[in-house]
Amino acid sequence: MSAGAIRLENVTLGYERRPAVHHLSGVVEAGAALAVCGPNGAGKSTLLKGLAGLLAPLGGRIAFDGLAPRDIAYLPQAAEIDQAFPIDVLDFICMGAMRRIGLFGRIGPQERARVAAAIAAVGLDGFEDRQIGTLSGGQMQRALFARLLVEDRPVILLDEPFGAIDAATIDDLVRIIARWREERRTVIAVLHELDLARRVFPQALLLAREPLFWGATQEALSEARLAEASRMVEAFDRDAEECRRDETPDAA
Numbered sequence: 001m002s003a004g005a006i007r008l009e010n011v012t013l014g015y016e017r018r019p020a021v022h023h024l025s026g027v028v029e030a031g032a033a034l035a036v037c038g039p040n041g042a043g044k045s046t047l048l049k050g051l052a053g054l055l056a057p058l059g060g061r062i063a064f065d066g067l068a069p070r071d072i073a074y075l076p077q078a079a080e081i082d083q084a085f086p087i088d089v090l091d092f093i094c095m096g097a098m099r100r101i102g103l104f105g106r107i108g109p110q111e112r113a114r115v116a117a118a119i120a121a122v123g124l125d126g127f128e129d130r131q132i133g134t135l136s137g138g139q140m141q142r143a144l145f146a147r148l149l150v151e152d153r154p155v156i157l158l159d160e161p162f163g164a165i166d167a168a169t170i171d172d173l174v175r176i177i178a179r180w181r182e183e184r185r186t187v188i189a190v191l192h193e194l195d196l197a198r199r200v201f202p203q204a205l206l207l208a209r210e211p212l213f214w215g216a217t218q219e220a221l222s223e224a225r226l227a228e229a230s231r232m233v234e235a236f237d238r239d240a241e242e243c244r245r246d247e248t249p250d251a252a
């Protein structure tokens with residue numbers, strides 16, 4: 001396996017021993033841009049949590065070649081981010097430097113310059129003193145991308161980075177992903193915007209609780225495969241529902 005690659009070997013991930021993603025095998029090479037697509041409940045977020053080290057596999061193995069957990073940046077879904085936390089935009093973005101300077105470290109001139117460049121790159125100049133709780137969804141997503149820029153890690157995991165944001169913000173954030181790709185970082189993103197996946201990510205994994213296709217995005221996201229993915233997730237949910245009913249003791 002080449003340096004910086006991530007190898008999944010028959011990986012099963014889930015919650016309380018109940019699998020959500022089954023038997024996934026494949027390699028994400030260093031510098032790859034992989035879109036993870038599939039219907040609601042397909043296991044996409046679960047996979048990202050596994051890659052981020054937040055969820056240990058129930059089975060199989062995820063091997064990171066020459067990568068430490070600290071090399072992986074993870075952007076969770078917007079719903080999982082506590083925007084009510086009382087912190088201004090500048091401090092929020094500075095938190096991206098914590099790995100380098102430590103929890104109580106001082107932000108030196110070099111880090112200050114990095115933070116300023118990140119704020120400019122995402123178009124948040126002038127927002128530094130705003131509380132993050134006052135930002136719109138799109139502005140918050142810009143702040144999160146600025147924090148990722150400051151984090152400066154070789155692997156970046158994005159869970160639905162474009163959910164509920166406008167076209168101008170999407171364009172700006174796509175430019176940042178393009179820059180990460182030029183810098184040979186690995187980017188793995190859960191996406192519902194299939195046109196965007198086709199345009200920006202050369203590789204895609206179509207997930208339906210188990211892998212349906214992993215390869216060229218155009219092939220992965222064909223109409224026939226997407227329909228099959230929906231059928232598979234619906235069937236899986238139906239079976240799980242029936243299992244649960246079987247497990248329910250009789251009321252009598």
Ligand SMILES: Nc1ncnc2c1ncn2[C@@H]1O[C@H](COP(=O)(O)OP(=O)(O)OP(=O)(O)O)[C@@H](O)[C@H]1O
Pocket residue numbers: 015020038039040041042043044045046047
């Ligand atoms: N914390 C959890 N505890 C128990 N089950 C969970 C948990 N998180 C997710 N699941 C279940 O795991 C399955 C896969 O969910 P997951 O969120 O990974 O899917 P997804 O493809 O990301 O869906 P969406 O597109 O709706 O975000 C679902 O059946 C879901 O209910």
